[in-house]
Every structure is written in C-alpha cells, then in structure tokens.
Amino acid sequence: MNTAERNRVAVITGASQGIGAGLAAAFRGAGYRVVGVARRMPATDDADLLAVEGDVTEVETGQRVVGRTLEHFGRIDCLINNAGIYIGKPFTDYTAADYAAASGVNLGGVFNMTQQAIPAMVAQGGGHIVNVTTSLVDQARSSRPSALASLTKGGLAAVTRSLAIEYASRGIRVNAVSLGIIKTPVHDPASYEGLAAAVPLGRVGEIADVAGGILYLEGATFVTGETLHIDGGETAGH
Secondary structure (H helix, E strand, O other), rough: OHHHHHHEEEEOOOOOOHHHHHHHHHHHHHHHHHEEEEOOOOOOOOOOEEEEEEOOOOOOHHHHHHHHHHHHOOOEEEEOOOOOOOOOOOOOHOOHHHHHHHHHHHHHHHHHHHHHHHHHHHHHHHEEEEEEEEEOOOOOOOOOOOHHHHHHHHHHHHHHHHHHHHHHHOOEEEEEEEEEEEEOOOHHHHHHHHHOOOOOOOOEEOOHHHHHHHHHHOOOOOOOOEEEOOOOOOOOOO
C-alpha cells in the first residue's frame, strides 16, 4: 500500500448496515480512510473510520458530514451515495408519505451530499462520485412493481451523466452502479433460491460483488458518466 492510497478518503452514506457497511469495510481494506454516514452509526475504535450520524434528507447533514470530513481527514476523494429506500407497491397504492420518503432519500439525499462534496473536490483538484441505482430502472418486471424506485433511482442514472460532463474539466468523475438482487437484510434468506431463478447467472449478488464494482470504478480513471450494471445479467435480458 503506497502513501497516496493510505491518504485517500471515501465518504459512504447508508453505512450502518448491509451494502453500506460492506463498502466501508472494503474501502478500509483497500487502504482508504472512510467516513460512514447513517442515522445511527455503530461506535468504532478504528482511527481511520469516522462515524457521522445524520439524516441525508436534510441539507444540514451534508454540510456537517463534509465539514467533519475535512476537519478530520483534510480531503474527500470519493463520495458513494449508497443510502436509498425501496417501497414495492402497485403504483396506485403509493401514498404521499411513500413518495416523500423515497424522493427524500433517493433524490434529496444525493442532492444534499453531492452539492456539499463537489466544492471540496474542486478545491483539491478532483474526486469521484458514485451513485447507487437499481436495474429495475432499465429492466422493469411485472412481478415486482417498481414505479417509485424507477422515478427516483432513474433520476440518479440521468444526473450521473449530467454531472460527469459538467465537472469533467475540473477533474471530477461521476459514475453509477445499477444493482440487481443483492444479499442484504432486506431479503429473507429463504427467498434467495427463488430470486436466483430470475437471474441469468443463476445466483443473487453478494455485497462483495458491489464493492468490487465500485472499487473498479474508483480505479478506472478514464471512466466517467458510466453506469455499471452489477445484476448478474438481468439488464442484458432473460
């Protein structure tokens, strides 16, 4: 591990459990210093893992996370907008509260965190932003209603391209990962066999698959505006 790798800093939202916690562990394993953000973050004795509690739907959280990151580590090299929620219902069953919750986290959280992180990245000469979306945006399934996820996460796929072009000349890359079915606490383990039947590769994804894809994008310095599908081939077809 060289000095540059030891000094790089990744900010990860939704880092208290599931994919976010796995990403935090993977980036620490790759030598990064990590800032984990969630409403409730577990305590840690790792000096290179800073836990910041906050609700990403609030502008103040983005300001506080960036401020504490710069105070503690002095820079932000990578922001991973991982926090998100999925509410699966027939479209006409969604409530105003469902819409507010999904748009608040999936869109508002990304807006708040990214808008605060970009000036720090510009000031230091560059950085990398990764947005986490879903393959349901590209491959709708009648068996899994997903209009609200498509409405909000689909916005992330679009803004990834827009921001990539807007900030390319200032050294900031912006990419996305589009996830299929991943083993997380959201799913009942007993459902994995049935879920895997719909995946061309014949299995559901592991958190390590997601981490590997994001770490690839982090190191792929000539890639920007790209959406990497980590979904076992679901988007390609059935």
